[in-house]
Amino acid sequence: MSEKVFISPGKYVQGKNVIDKTGEYVKPLGHTALVIADKLVWEIAADRVVKSLEQADITAVKIEFQGEASKNEVNRIADQGRSAQVDIVIGVGGGKTLDTAKAVNELLGSSVVIIPTTASTDAPTSALSVLYTDEGAFDTYSFFSKNPSLILVDTKVISQAPPLFLSSGIADAMATWIEARAVIEARATTMAGGLPTLAAE
Secondary structure (H helix, E strand, O other), X not given: OOOEOOOOOOOEEEEOOHHHHHHHHHHHHOOEEEEEEOHHHHHHHHHHHHHHHHHOOOEEEEEEOOOOOEHHHHXXXXXXXXXXXXXXXXXXXXXXXXXXXXXXXXXXXXXXXXXXXXXXXXXXXXXXXXXXXXXXXXXXXXXXXXXXXXXXXXXXXXXXXXXXXXXXXXXXXXXXXXXXXXXXXXXXXXOOOOEOOOOOO
């Protein structure tokens, strides 16, 4: 294969208090949103997301993430999304919440919006989810046909997360760079379905 393929999120928005504009950015994607966040993140950011959605006349269905990105949790949330006939899935929180949102979206065939509250992983941008068992052991990788439709990064929320999450994110980025270099040097096919582009190099 000689084709080079580049995949990325549909739109990336970053700024202070940008989650208060969630409704403005999400409005072109649909009318009913399934908002997924854990108990702590509801207090930190997700309630503000719902408020912004409602101000934009978008119906918000609130779901509390139970803490494990498992197939059972994905199916539980997806069932509630089907019942509410949602056309947008919004994940607010850390890596496991975001991976769960992407997996739920794959089952519902809707648009997925990712709102990270930490800078610890590359989960917000990727077209895959890491799934675990209900007990927390690694289960499988789930690969998706497209990246998230929209990513909203509120720099104020990110800056208020514990410093460990930022240092973890830096380490994750360094590991990803090594992985990318190995794929480039081997001229291997990436998960995008082709050779890496100059942007990856």
